[in-house]
Amino acid sequence: MCGIVGVVGNRNATDILMQGLEKLEYRGYDSAGIFVTNAQHQSKLVKSVGRIEDLRQKLGIDIAGTAGIGHTRWATHGKPSIENAHPQTSTSGRFVLVHNGVIENFKEIQDRYLKNDRFIGQTDTEIAVHLIAKFAEEDEKMPVLDAFKKALDIIEGSYAFALMDAEDPETIYVAKNKSPLLLGLGDGYNMVCSDAMAMIRETSEFMEIHDKELVVLKKNSAMITDYAGNPVTRDSYRAELDLSDIGKGTYPYYMLKEIDEQPSVMRQLIQRYTDADGAVNVSDAIVRAVQEADRIYIIAAGTSYNAGFGAKMMLEALTQTPVELGLASEWGYGMPILSERPLFIFLSQSGETADSRQVLVQVNELGYPSLTVTNVPGSTLSREASYTLLIGAGPEIAVASTKAYTGQIATLAFLAKAVGETDGLQAASDFDLVKELSVVAQSIEASLSEKDKIAKIVQNRLLTTRSAFYIGRKQDYYVSMEAALKLKEISYVQCEGFAAGELKHGTISLIEKGVPVIAVLSDPLLASHTRGNLMEVAARGASTITIAVEAVANPGDDIIVTNVHPWLSAIAMIVPTQLIAYETSLQRGLDVDKPRNLAKAVTVE
Ligand code: F6R
Numbered sequence: 004m005c006g007i008v009g010v011v012g013n014r015n016a017t018d019i020l021m022q023g024l025e026k027l028e029y030r031g032y033d034s035a036g037i038f039v040t041n042a043q044h045q046s047k048l049v050k051s052v053g054r055i056e057d058l059r060q061k062l063g064i065d066i067a068g069t070a071g072i073g074h075t076r077w078a079t080h081g082k083p084s085i086e087n088a089h090p091q092t093s094t095s096g097r098f099v100l101v102h103n104g105v106i107e108n109f110k111e112i113q114d115r116y117l118k119n120d121r122f123i124g125q126t127d128t129e130i131a132v133h134l135i136a137k138f139a140e141e142d143e144k145m146p147v148l149d150a151f152k153k154a155l156d157i158i159e160g161s162y163a164f165a166l167m168d169a170e171d172p173e174t175i176y177v178a179k180n181k182s183p184l185l186l187g188l189g190d191g192y193n194m195v196c197s198d199a200m201a202m203i204r205e206t207s208e209f210m211e212i213h214d215k216e217l218v219v220l221k222k223n224s225a226m227i228t229d230y231a232g233n234p235v236t237r238d239s240y241r242a243e244l245d246l247s248d249i250g251k252g253t254y255p256y257y258m259l260k261e262i263d264e265q266p267s268v269m270r271q272l273i274q275r276y277t278d279a280d281g282a283v284n285v286s287d288a289i290v291r292a293v294q295e296a297d298r299i300y301i302i303a304a305g306t307s308y309n310a311g312f313g314a315k316m317m318l319e320a321l322t323q324t325p326v327e328l329g330l331a332s333e334w335g336y337g338m339p340i341l342s343e344r345p346l347f348i349f350l351s352q353s354g355e356t357a358d359s360r361q362v363l364v365q366v367n368e369l370g371y372p373s374l375t376v377t378n379v380p381g382s383t384l385s386r387e388a389s390y391t392l393l394i395g396a397g398p399e400i401a402v403a404s405t406k407a408y409t410g411q412i413a414t415l416a417f418l419a420k421a422v423g424e425t426d427g428l429q430a431a432s433d434f435d436l437v438k439e440l441s442v443v444a445q446s447i448e449a450s451l452s453e454k455d456k457i458a459k460i461v462q463n464r465l466l467t468t469r470s471a472f473y474i475g476r477k478q479d480y481y482v483s484m485e486a487a488l489k490l491k492e493i494s495y496v497q498c499e500g501f502a503a504g505e506l507k508h509g510t511i512s513l514i515e516k517g518v519p520v521i522a523v524l525s526d527p528l529l530a531s532h533t534r535g536n537l538m539e540v541a542a543r544g545a546s547t548i549t550i551a552v553e554a555v556a557n558p559g560d561d562i563i564v565t566n567v568h569p570w571l572s573a574i575a576m577i578v579p580t581q582l583i584a585y586e587t588s589l590q591r592g593l594d595v596d597k598p599r600n601l602a603k604a605v606t607v608e
Contacts, residue, residue, distance in 0.1 A: 004030055004031045004077035004079075004103070004602035004603075004604060004605055004606055004607055005030055005031045005074065005075065005076050005077050005089075005102070005103035005104075005197075005602075005606075006023075006024065006027025006028070006029075006030035006031060006074065006075045006103065006196075006197045006198065006201065007027075007072065007073070007074050007089075007101045007102070007103050007163055007165050007184070007195070007196065007197050008020055008023035008024060008027060008072070008073045008074075008165075008194070008195070008196045008197070008201060008202075009070075009071065009072040009073070009101070009165040009167075009175045009177070009194060009195040009196070009220070010023075010070065010071060010192060010193070010194045010195075010205075011069070011070040011071075011173060011174065011175050011192065011193055011194075011220055011221060011222050012069065012070070012189065012191050012192025012193060012221075012222030012223075013069065013191040013192050013222065014069070014189075014192045014205070015065070015067065015068070015069075016039040016040075016041075016068035016069055016070055016071035017037065017039050017062065017065055017066075017068055017071065019071075019194070019205060020037045020039065020071050020072070020073035021037070021055065021058075021059060021062075021073070022201075022204060023073060023194075023196060023201040023202065024037070024055045024058070024073050024074075024075050024201075025055050026198070026200055026201035026249060027075050027196070027197055027198060027201045028054065028055050028075050028597070029400050029401075029402060029596075029597070029602065029603040029604075030075060030077065030103075030197060030198070030602050030603055030604055031075050031076050031077025031078075031602040032053075032054050032055070032075060032076075032077070032597050032602070033052070033053070033076055033077060033078050033083035034050065034051065034052045034053065034075075034076045034078075034083045034084065034085070034087065034088035035050070035051060035053075035054070035055050035057075035058045035073070035074060035075040035076060035088065036048065036049060036050030036051070036058065036073065036074055036088045036089055036090050036101075037049055037058070037071055037072070037073035037074075037090070038071050038072050038073075038090045038099045038101075038167060039066060039068030039070070039071035040066075040068055040069075040070055040071060040167065040169060040172040041066060041067055041068045041069045041070070041172055042069060042172055042173070044169070044170075044172060045066045045068075046066070046068070046169055046172070047063075047066050047068065048090060048092065048099065049061050049062055049063070050085050050088040050089075050090075051085070051088070052083050052084060052085060052088065053083075054597075055075060069172070069173075069222075070167070070172050070173060070174075070175065071167070072090055072099065072100075072101045072165045072166075072167055072175060073090075073101065074088070074089035074090060074101035074102075074103075076088055076089060077602040079105050079127075079607055080105070080109070080125055080126045080127045080128075081124050081125030081126050082125075084124065086123045086124035086125075087124040087125060087126050089101045089102060089126075089128060090167075091124070091126060091128045091129045091131075091132045092132060093132050093133055093135070093136030093140075094120060094121065094133065094136065095136065095140070096169065097136065097139075097140075097168060097169050097170060098132050098135055098136045098139070098166065098167070098168055098169070099132070099166070099167045099168075099169065100128060100131060100132035100135070100164060100165070100166050100167075101128075101164070101165050102127075102128040102131060102162055102163070102164050103162070103163040103182045103183075103184075103197055103606065104160060104161035104162035104163060104180070104181065104182040104606065104607065105127065105160050105161055105162075105607050105608065106127035106128070106130065106131055106158055106159070106160040106162065107159045107160035108157075108158070108159045108160065109127035109130045109131070109160075112130050112131075112134055112157060112158070113130050116134055116137060116157075117130060117133050117134065117137065120133050120137075127160075131154065131158060131162075131164070132166075134154045134157065134158070135147075135150050135151055135154045135166065136150075138150035138153045138154060139168075147166075147168050147171070147174075147176065148176060148217070148219060151166060151176050151178065151217070152217065152230060152232075155178055155217070155230060156230065160180075160181075161180060161181035161182045161357065161606065161607065161608075162178065162179065162180050162181070162182055163177075163178075163179045163182035163183060163184035163197060164176075164177065164178045164179070165177050165195055166178075173221055173222065174219060174220065174221055175195060175220040176217070176218070176219060176220070177195050177212065177217065177218040177219075177220055178215075178216070178217045178218070179212050179213070179214060179215075179216060180214045180215055181214060181357065181360065181383075181606075182197075182606050183197050183198070183355045183382070183383060183604070183606060184196070184197060184212050185199060185209050185210065185211055185212055185381075186209060186210040186211075186212060186218065186220070186225050186239075187199070187202035187205060187206040187208070187209055188206060188208045188209070188210060188225065188239055189205055189206045189208070191222055191223065192205075192222050193220050193221070193222060193223075193224075193225055194206065195212075195218070195220055197604075198604075199242060199244060199381075200244060200248075200249050200398055203242075203244045203246060203249070204246065207241050207242055207243055207244065208239050208240070208241055209239060209240055209241075209242055210225065210227075210237060210238075210239040210240070211237065211381065211386075212227065213235075215229060215230050216228065216229055216230075216235060217229070217230065240381075242380075242381075245397075248397045248398050249398050249400065255589075255595075256401065256585070256589075256595040256596050257400040257401040257596045258401035258403055258405060258493070258581075258585055258595050258596055259585060259595075261399055261400070261401055261405045261406045262405050262406070262451070262578070262581050262582065262585065263451060264396070264397065264406050265405070265406050265409050265410075265444075265447050265574075265578065266444040266445070266447045266448050266451075267444075268394075268395075268396045268397075268406050268409065268410045268413070269409070269413055269440050269441070269443055269444040269447070269574075270440075270441070270444055271395055271396075272394070272395065272410065272413045272414060272417065272440065273437050273440055273441070275393070275395050276414070276417035277437060281437055283417055283420050283421045283424065283436060283437075284421075285392070285417055285418055285421035286390070288390060289374060289390045289392065289418065289421075290418075290421050290422050290425050292346055292372045292374065292389065292390060293322055293324065293346060293418065293422045294322075294422060294425065294426065295344060295346070295372075296324055296342075296344050296345060296346035296372075297324065297342045297343055297344040297345070298324060298325050298326075298327060298341075298342035298344070298345050298346075299318065299322070299324050299325070299326045299327070299345075299346050299347075299348055300326075300327050300328075300329055300341070300345055300346070300347045300348070301314075301315070301326060301327070301328050301329065301347075301348045301349075301350060302329045302330075302331050302334055302347055302348070302349050302350070302359055302362045302363075303328075303329075303330075303331060303349065303350035303351060303356075303359060304330065304331045304332060304351075304356050304358050304359060304605065305404070305488065305605075306352070306403075306404040306407065306408050306485060306488060306489075307350040307351050307352060307356075307404070307407070307408070307411060308328065308330060308331075308350070309408065309481060309484050309485035309488065310350055310407075310408045310409075310411040310412050310415075310485070310573075311326075311328050311348075311350050311411075312328060312481035312484065312573075313408070313411075313412045313478070313481050313482065313485070313573030313574070313577075314411070314412045314415035314416070314419070314573070315328065315481075316477070316478060316570065317415070317416060317419050317570035317571075318415060318418075318419045320419075320423075320430060320570070321419035321420060321422060321423035321428065321430060321431050321434070322419055322422045322423065322426075323423075323426065323428070329362070330358075331349075331356065331358035331359040331361065331362050332358040332608075334362045335358055335361035335362050335365070335608075338362075338365070341371075345371050346371070346372050346373070346374065347362070347363070347366045347371055347372070347373040347374070347388075348373070348374045348375075348376060348415075349362075349363055349373060349374070349375045349376070349377075349384050349388060350376050350377075350411050351375065351376070351377050351382075351384050352377065352378045352379070352394075352399055352404050352407035352411075353377070353378070353379055353382060353603065353604040353605075354375060354377035354378070354379040354382020354383060354384040354385045355379070355382050355383050355384065355604045355605075355606050356384070356604070356605050356606070357605060357606050357607055357608050358605070358608060359384055360383055360384060360387070361608065363375075363384060363387055363388060364387075367387065372389045372390075373388040373389050373390070374388055374389065374390040374391070374392065375387075375388035375390070375391045375392075376391075376392045376393075376394065376411055376414050376415065377391065377392075377393065377394065378393070378394040378395070378396050378397075378398075378399060378407050378410065380393055392414050392417075392418060393414075394407060394410035394411055394413075394414050395410070396410040399603075400596070400603070401595070401596045402492070402493075402596060402597055402598055402601050402602065402603050403489055403492055403493050403581075403584065403595075403596075403598070405489075405581050408485060408577060409447075409574045409577065409578075412571070412573055412574050413440060413443075413571070413574060416436055416440070416570065416571065417436065419431075420434055420436045434568070434570070439567070439568040439570075439571055440571065442565075442566075442567055442568070443567050443568075443571050443574050443575055445565065446564060446565040446566070446567050446575040446578075447574070447575060447578050449564070449565045450562075450564055450565075450575070450578040450579050450582070451578070451582075453562060453579065453582070454582060454586075456562070457562065457579060457582045457583055457586055458586045458590070460548060460561055460562070460583070461583060461586040461587050461590055462590060464519050464546050464548060465494075465496065465519055465583065465587050466587070466590055466591070468496060468517065468518065468519055469496065469497060470496065470497040470498065470513070470518055471487075471490060471496050471497075471498045471518065471519040471520070471521065472487075472498065472499050472500075472501055472506075472510075472514075472518070472519070472520045472521065472540075472545075473486040473487045473490075473498065473499070473500045473501065473520075473521045473522075473523060473580070474500075474501045474502070474503040474506065474520060474521070474522050474523070474533060474536060474537070475500075475502075475503055475522065475523035475524070475525075475533060476502065476503050476504065476526065476529040476532060476533050477526060477529060478525060478526060478569070478572055478573055478576075479503075479522075479523040479524060479525050479526060479529070479533065479572075479576065480500070480501070480502045480503065480523075481573060482500075482523045482525075482572075482573050482576045482577055482580070483500035483501060483502075483523050484500035485500070485573075485577055485580070486498075486500060486521070486523065486577065486580030486581075486583070486584075487499055487500035488500070489580060489581055489583075489584035490580070490583065490584045490587060492584075492598055492601060493584055493585070493587075493588040493593065493595055493598045494584060494587035494588040494591055494593065495591075495593070495598075495599075496587060503522070503532065503533040503536040503537075504532065504536060506536055506539070506540065507536070507539060511539065511540065511543065514540045514543045514544065514545050515543070515544055516544035517544065517545075517546050518540075518544070518545050518546065519545070519546045519547075519548060520537065520540045520541075520545040520546070520547050520548070521547075521548040521549075521550065521580075521583070522534065522536075522537045522547065522548070522549050522550065522551075523550050523576055523580075524549060524550065524551040524552065524555050524556075524560075525551070525552045525554075525555065525564070525569070525572040525575075525576050526555070526569065526572075527554055527555050530551065530555035534549075534557075537549070548561045548562075549561050549562070550562040550564065550576065550579050550580065551563060551564070552564045552565070552566050552567070552572065552575070552576070553565055553566045554566050562579045564576055564578075564579065
């Protein structure tokens, strides 16, 4: 969360920073700011509360800056305000800093080194820039780089920093630990940014920065060292990212575009994980890693955690290995007793989630193998795990995750099938994944054509409710968990995904007249039981809604999903619920893509 961008060289810094911030806005959007400067030492610092558009309104006359840094914020320390917005400055105004992350020992630093300083806001970042300034200003001979290093030796926590010295308009100092950051290299200019996608208008040549590395960035050079000053040499890489991927096209919101992209994500995954003969093609090393494991631990957060549940049944059936799910934010503080030969699978759209990474660091220390399933090549979780499988769903920009969820389950299906086939399992050869995923893609398309119907259901049944429930059993319960998360995060309806049979053990007391209870029905053995639970809540006044696959559908069901293979049902069943969430948010007049209090990549603990 929080996005940072910096540029130095022969470009208009304000334009580049503003375009970059617009693309980074998904990472946080409660306040923003830029600092730009030029060779004549003119400089400008502009900050605003709210969106990047609010910042744009305040820009005023351009100073033709050639270097600068910018930031879009998701508040951690201190409320969204001008004082707390970045860039943060030292007392003299000479040092200017943007930061993504959390400085854990900021209070100790303040008490020990900065007792006499006056602070304008409440951010940990302000403490950091004061600390750098203290070291640089109390010893005039100390180069800024050394002052920065000295501060970094003291600072604990996560950070991606971009620092400027107003006396040197041609240099940006960069450092990183745990928060994402990479360089973008151009002809006569260089950039630094939290996300490659925010730089692709300017360059397709990138260079990674690893944790505890420093970069001195100038228009024609990027000098990387470790904190001890040892030079680091690293090749840059070219990534031809598609600009149209990051635009909304004719869509009103990214979320709708991303929901609509799901059939093509399924088809692209078929291309990615099959060979020319149509046989499933997953790296032998990854298949072996699964075969060698006596238990698979899927670690994830939020929607990715729910996707893990969506794939659990299929993974267990085809790998013949128990699958346990772990919430990254819980496991980071202690793992249960592990099996003898665990394999950890990290599911993460962004590949940057701090909670998941905290577990991965421990897994690596323990020497266990790990696999990251992610949408972002080169992301931290991908780099640090033993293996990676890419979802290849294209950038997911709406805060509410949709195509990554379905893409993750489909990717795990290829893994499960590959392992099952290698093990000679009949069920694996019988499972024609290419055909079944094509069926899923068609089923999604059929659900997408029901948008008007879903909009009406929302208008009549969900528009004004304060709470709602999704219920289901087994696989449908897992779908309910994700459906509820979608609804609450973008429409602010308090919603729970519940195991249908569990309601009567307490939670049914919350049912009162008009509360929507939406049943997910895909399992022929369980549908009638869930329908029974629906009758129980209907008898207590609930407004019941049914989403059923054709195979179990009854006359009068509200939304029918065309039949898919039961192992892939979570992919098909989630789509109407994504549309319900989208419509509810839209009809309530909310910002679908940028719900309050949230940000896309959760890079703080
Ligand atoms: C919800 C959502 C979040 C993320 C979670 C994990 O729509 O997007 O719950 O799923 O923050 O993020 P990743 O998958 O990037 O690790």
